[in-house]
Amino acid sequence: MAGTTEAAPPAESKQPQVNLIGLSKKDYGGLKSTLCIGCGHDLITARIIDACYNLGVRPENVAKLSGIGCSSKTPAYFLNRSHGFNSVHGRMPAIATGVQMANKNLKMIAVSGDGDSANIGMGHFVHVMRRNLNLLYIVENNGVYGLTKGQFSATADKGSKQKSGNVNPNEPIDLCEMAYMLGCGFVARLFAGNSKQMTSVIEAAIAYKGLAFLDIISPCVTFNNHEGSTKSFAYAKGNEEPLHDIGFVPAYDPTYMEMDHGEEREITLSDGSHITLKALSKDFDPSDRVAAGNQIMEAKHSKKILTGLIYVNPKSELLMDQMQVIDTPLSLLTEKETRPAESVLKQIMDDLA
Amino acid sequence: MAGTTEAAPPAESKQPQVNLIGLSKKDYGGLKSTLCIGCGHDLITARIIDACYNLGVRPENVAKLSGIGCSSKTPAYFLNRSHGFNSVHGRMPAIATGVQMANKNLKMIAVSGDGDSANIGMGHFVHVMRRNLNLLYIVENNGVYGLTKGQFSATADKGSKQKSGNVNPNEPIDLCEMAYMLGCGFVARLFAGNSKQMTSVIEAAIAYKGLAFLDIISPCVTFNNHEGSTKSFAYAKGNEEPLHDIGFVPAYDPTYMEMDHGEEREITLSDGSHITLKALSKDFDPSDRVAAGNQIMEAKHSKKILTGLIYVNPKSELLMDQMQVIDTPLSLLTEKETRPAESVLKQIMDDLA
Amino acid sequence: MTTATAAPPQNTTKVVNDFSFSIATANGSGSQTANMVLLRGLFKMGIPVSGKNMFPSNIQGLPTWFTIRVNKDGWIGRATTPDIIVCMNPESAVEDVENARKGAVLIYDDSLGLSKMRPDCIHYPVPFKKLVVDACPDLKLRKLVINMLYVGVCSALFNISEESLVAALESQLKTKPKAVLANKPAIQLGRKWALENIKKVDAFSCEPLNKTSNKIIIEGNAATALGLMFNGCTAVAWYPITPSSSLCESLEDYMRDYRVNPDGKRTFAVVQAEDEIAACGMITGAGWAGARAFTSTSGPGVSLMNEMIGLGYFAEIPFVICNVARTGPSTGLPTRTMQGDIISVIYASHGDTKHVAVFPSNPKEAFEMAGIALDLAEQLQTPVFINSDLDLGMNYWMSDRFDYPTGPIKRGKVLHKEDLEKLKGQWARYKDVDGDGIGYRTLPGTDHPNAAYFTRGTGHTEQATYSEKATDWKKNMDRLTRKFNTAKTLVPKPVIENKGSTIGLLYFGTTDSSVREAASILEQQHGVRIDLCRLRAFPFSKEVEDFLDKHAVVYVCEMNRDAQMAMVIRAELPNAATKIRSILHYDGLPLTAGVVVSEFLAQHKNEPHSTAVAQQLSQATSAVGSKGRD
Amino acid sequence: MTTATAAPPQNTTKVVNDFSFSIATANGSGSQTANMVLLRGLFKMGIPVSGKNMFPSNIQGLPTWFTIRVNKDGWIGRATTPDIIVCMNPESAVEDVENARKGAVLIYDDSLGLSKMRPDCIHYPVPFKKLVVDACPDLKLRKLVINMLYVGVCSALFNISEESLVAALESQLKTKPKAVLANKPAIQLGRKWALENIKKVDAFSCEPLNKTSNKIIIEGNAATALGLMFNGCTAVAWYPITPSSSLCESLEDYMRDYRVNPDGKRTFAVVQAEDEIAACGMITGAGWAGARAFTSTSGPGVSLMNEMIGLGYFAEIPFVICNVARTGPSTGLPTRTMQGDIISVIYASHGDTKHVAVFPSNPKEAFEMAGIALDLAEQLQTPVFINSDLDLGMNYWMSDRFDYPTGPIKRGKVLHKEDLEKLKGQWARYKDVDGDGIGYRTLPGTDHPNAAYFTRGTGHTEQATYSEKATDWKKNMDRLTRKFNTAKTLVPKPVIENKGSTIGLLYFGTTDSSVREAASILEQQHGVRIDLCRLRAFPFSKEVEDFLDKHAVVYVCEMNRDAQMAMVIRAELPNAATKIRSILHYDGLPLTAGVVVSEFLAQHKNEPHSTAVAQQLSQATSAVGSKGRD
Ligand SMILES: Cc1ncc(C[n+]2csc(CCOP(=O)(O)OP(=O)(O)O)c2C)c(N)n1
């Protein structure tokens, strides 16, 4: 169920279908995923591949970035022809800033987790939202630390019970609200099971010249399964007790949930929990900043998960342009371009004498 | 002009006036301030002393905490009879959490700067707002890094020009908005020059059982003085040029600005800049969460600085109570109270055999 | 049905209670319970065992190997190459078989098509997939239960008592009687099938012994957690990171069971922090305010805590950090082991800093040293490290039972209200009253007007006031040196095994069993006697110095590339520098005795001392006198 | 008016061009310009000078001392005790006078009431407060201008050319003609008053020399900034911290002047990060993507960057960190100096890591080593440190003029599109093609379908794919060791001054002038000749090893408590361990020659080698041969 193969278009003829720039879907693929079967993250991977293929993105012009976590592993599973950097836990936003400084012409696709961005990386998350990089920043949000086996993250639901029995007393941090508040120019929330909406918003986000933040609800099928969790597996109870084995990971099918604009639906996730998704309506204008703010507030009060493109600022200047950085990537500047003349040094020396 | 002496009540008789618990104002004093003459931080120090004196706080029951910066030095200038900990840059919220774990009965008064809390400490700031400690958390907000000589912090105004000539392209981070959003139970914004309002809100904050966050606008008289800064000194221009000396710090009088409830006033700070303060009206109900949110949004849109108590949640459970921590401070538990019986170990060993 | 295929030279000499298994499965497939039943079944027969899990940094699907070593002599270090390989994972099966040693026993599902490979091995194909249908009516459970079949097969083949296995199953799944019911038939069926269908041609078998009667099986992380719980640990802050997470998780579990008062109130507080810096900050705050404060982490966390550790050192705050080391640098191999953070821990943070550290070798020491570390931190008013590693922390160790701590908890020099009254409020936080470099402190909340002092990471006087004066700075730093010297006298002494040799071997931590096994091999098979010194702490106590002094050559054995402990020894004890040789191992797997033996022999041969040493050796025993292990 | 009070024994022998000032003022009072005018005025007279600022970690009001050393022989290390003290700060005046050496010259405001103190000193009270009224009609400016009065007074007393001072004032305030106009009268008035009213009884005076003609005066931070600008640095991320902030600030200033194209586009990017971890993360990203990336910080920042540095080491990312060290541990003394982060830098991060570092001794080297560090980082594909300190970074150094770099900028092994085409896309990121441990890399954005590779801090193969295999891990780590050995051949060699002695003295960084001054004192006044080795880099090149080999005793002189560089030498070069002695200084102030001399003599006396050494010494010169300074 690796992202690379799952969504391949039906091979009608023997010649592979190609996109605008003559590449086939395969050219956008990555290595085989090593995530759990049914993990929401793999669905997102597949949609990133689709979106890049559909848009005719040149993979050589993309840099893939991530922190550490199951989600952060995924850049290895798409765009093999792009340089990738799986860095350290929580610091991806800083790495991305540096990459952009070195090469302002790169499009960056970054994948992070809720633990990576909302816990250890919160400081960097906040600050990168204020820097308009040419960056698609995806948080694959499952409310837990998947890779370290299920501790709650800062986006976990209030009232959830931890394995240890602790009840999570905190409201979840809403990363979209934060991004919006901090001036990010493109803010959307998506659900990993809704592929149509995902593909179109990811396409828009890649096409956007600026920092596009996507908070994608991506259920962890393995670690929201202890009793008392608001996302506990319905059947992992009572006479199903043998499943409570150390280190046993049952396999689930991913939940699909295609929704139309404006639609609101309560769904049951593969893990038995209920959430209410509300897709933004077609006539909602995401470029109206005040309206966007109101939508976020409203959804929060009514405990609904608003999906779709919440806010977009169509006219935002990229940080590197604000900083008047030369168009040639700094990485490619030659000695001639970066070493002032001998006379300059002489002048400076004379001034100091 | 050190905070300790500035606001001492006129000595009418020879016997010093005392408060509820029989202490004089002097008992709440600290060492002489070493901040610049006219620094807003000293005004806040004086109000902390007033508030503690007025409330009859027992200094021995207070722990003073801070990070690093001019603002973070101030705990040395009040409450000499309280333990103080001037820790490392940006990490005070973590230290405070630990102090509270060790001794849930302590009231903590913490002072931080905008650089300390909104830059390096942003991650900790966000997370401590979600932990209901018995903590008064003050940010002495001047938009700059005072102690390292005037670099802009994340609360600096958009459009400000740095010494280097860079224009600050970012919206300032609004720490009150953040605190509110993250579920903090007591959120207020104050102005260091308005002592009446400051004293009363600080008193309320100290009396509050929970985390009270105060963002106090506290002008740095020394480092908002370069040309092009929106807070540049009016007279540090043209024929006043000799003042541009390396390392010369002119002395200013602090700006006082007492305001009534509901009043709105544009004022000129000692540094020549203009800001509009708007004191919340008397009939505003800070316990109405939605109303508070609307006030924050409105003020933001109209570019006014709202002062006063913006939001209070009168019924919030302290983190240590949520965690069912015993009433005796953990620091004072004896061996008997913290070492399970021998039989317990035997049982555990038997289970592992 | 099937019997062993194309026979390799059949083993005639029986090998009893001295062999090892490697069980290859896929991560997340639920084999852990089966492996534990096998391990514990052997243990219940009285045979010394150890279980080491080589798992991937992934949650589901990647290959994982569980190795069990059965050793009648009690050597529980990693075995070099497994004698018996159980291949349950199609993904790795071919490679597993390819890498098998000549003559190894291969047990695998007969559908894997491995029978043509490696005619030099002993093949026992088993129709696991077919058998599980009979063993488990519940379809959903089959993927799990299939693992219990190989336990049954092994029971039959290697004479592992069915009773012990069932008892092990029951204690393993104590709180889940239904799970016991589901799994038991699989053991029985596997055993039955093997008895009926496999013709045993290998040499390996088990016989009951009585060498585990006073022992337990436990992971080091749980042992450390118990040590903390029984020694007054009150404040815990942590951030998840493999392989340390299970330490704070089991600590919280234990405390919720045994550190709650009848009224439901807890005598502890545990906070999951937003990151490692915060976790360390929290225990700094807690230690300052008087809690017995603790965090656990691994290499990357130690790196992040660097600044805070320096604050702890300089502001003299007691707290304990357990570094459960994994393979580094950087994110490295999160599920592999290493002793690679020696320098990173001992000299953590900028400026002149040296930290106290203890090095447990086994669960019992992990238990004891947890208490010792908490005591040292408060006695010395400084951060103290427990240096564990993944091997100790997450693997299953046979260990002596833990002794209930009898000594008093040591809280160090704290002045309470009454003390201050006696002193009439005259005291100075950083004054070296006793000449040991350690001042007296008060706790926030102490109800005396002179109790308060101001703590800071900046320069300060004895009275804890801010100072930039050159003389104040130097005086304070020199006092900290004095404190460090005091630490030398308080930390656990090394364990020395003295056979009167002029050759020493110094080591620490989880290499204990492998090193001692190697020493015994060297003595018995190569005629080289070696004295052993197992370091248990930094700074080095006098006994360590003496050991280095008294030996002509000292091999330092450690699991890292740069010989970090040897570097520290040379840095701290210059006189020993030229006599030190290094035996290094750094591929992420635990050390084996074999590596020590071959590395030692290779270097010893070229050693100019070698001949001289050999000569000395022959006379040494009586002359130097054998002190035995002290 | 007043003349010198109650005469102390008057000095009769004239002391020309060899004395030192200490000017005590309050921080933020604007004395910096006056002090710089004094310094530069002396410099313009052709006399070697140095200016060191001892300022508090505060913005306004606390005492600050500026010391100026005037030395005809060019020794510009810190002078032990000042000969002339200008007391402008009422807060510290009494203490300043109390601490004066016997016979020192004291210049102070006559209202301070110091005249009764220290009859053993030479007193020159001056009515500064009255004079400033005449000197400066503008009331607001008087607080500033008062400082220029002492410049005038000193001009008269010590024969400092008025012309030079005025020229200095003009170059100091080049862009502020009005400020020049306001200050000039004060110099003149101060001078006039002193000439008319003070009877000079001290011995100190200046005479023009010609020893500064090819020199400049500059702070080390500005020098490093210039080196970066002239050597293709393109990406800079930083977080403010004393004493490093002025490095990136002046770097940005310079680049905005000289690295902007005619169309206003910049050939650089500078970002002020949210913290040090982010600053280091940014240059990691930038270095990975092909920029010449740089940050500066100080001790606490290095501690915070630890994890990221490990990523850089292991994922092999080029970037440069300049650590402008201050006094630590912890926040320590932010405005004092130290060489205290040696271990923290060289072994930064968990796991097996060793980092390349260079140690500039003066501004010219700071300039050159900035380029060398950028080159080394890209050649070796690894983080490289520049180890500077507050003394170098923030003080005013007389330095040789910098030479325009002629060599090509070295970008290391990068495969571009054309290279990949030639290779037909066949390449492996971490393959050691050339046997030097360094692989080839490609930059993101390279337009070739095989250009991409995946970078990670976890275990990986030559092809940069994820691997947990023991053999892959070890192989990769061993290659990194090979790379480290390559580094030994590329880093700057030590500067060795060989006089044929058997005693060596090894040192590095800002102690240069004091150490060489001490060596000359030891030779001239104590008859002990010493060979000098000034380390300029880690890892140690062969020349360093040879120096250690060839000397019987080697003193290692450094500014920290723990003898950190000596520890590193013992750790890395065991054979040298026993011959190392340490000369340490760690009170936050720069080293003086006096400390080196007395420390050396104290130890040398007790040295068993001492006599032997002395004997050897007498014959050595001809035998060993004097290679001079190379
Ligand atoms: C500095 C550091 N601390 C801790 C870890 C351990 N760690 C690895 S992944 C992870 C959390 C990942 O959670 P999230 O970002 O939500 O990703 P998910 O696995 O849920 O997709 C943690 C704590 C680490 N690798 N580095």
Ligand SMILES: Cc1ncc(C[n+]2csc(CCOP(=O)(O)OP(=O)(O)O)c2C)c(N)n1
């Ligand atoms: C880890 C670390 N980085 C940097 C510094 C340097 N530093 C000291 S104070 C400060 C900023 C203080 O700004 P703010 O918190 O706004 O306080 P203010 O001085 O303005 O009151 C910085 C960057 C430090 N001490 N520690």
Ligand code: SF4
């Ligand atoms: S543990 Fe959870 S997040 Fe990680 S791969 Fe499995 S399902 Fe996905």
Ligand code: SF4
């Ligand atoms: S620099 Fe600014 S913030 Fe610091 S003490 Fe002076 S006025 Fe206050």
Ligand SMILES: [Mg+2]
């Ligand atoms: Mg997650």
Ligand SMILES: [Mg+2]
């Ligand atoms: Mg500030």
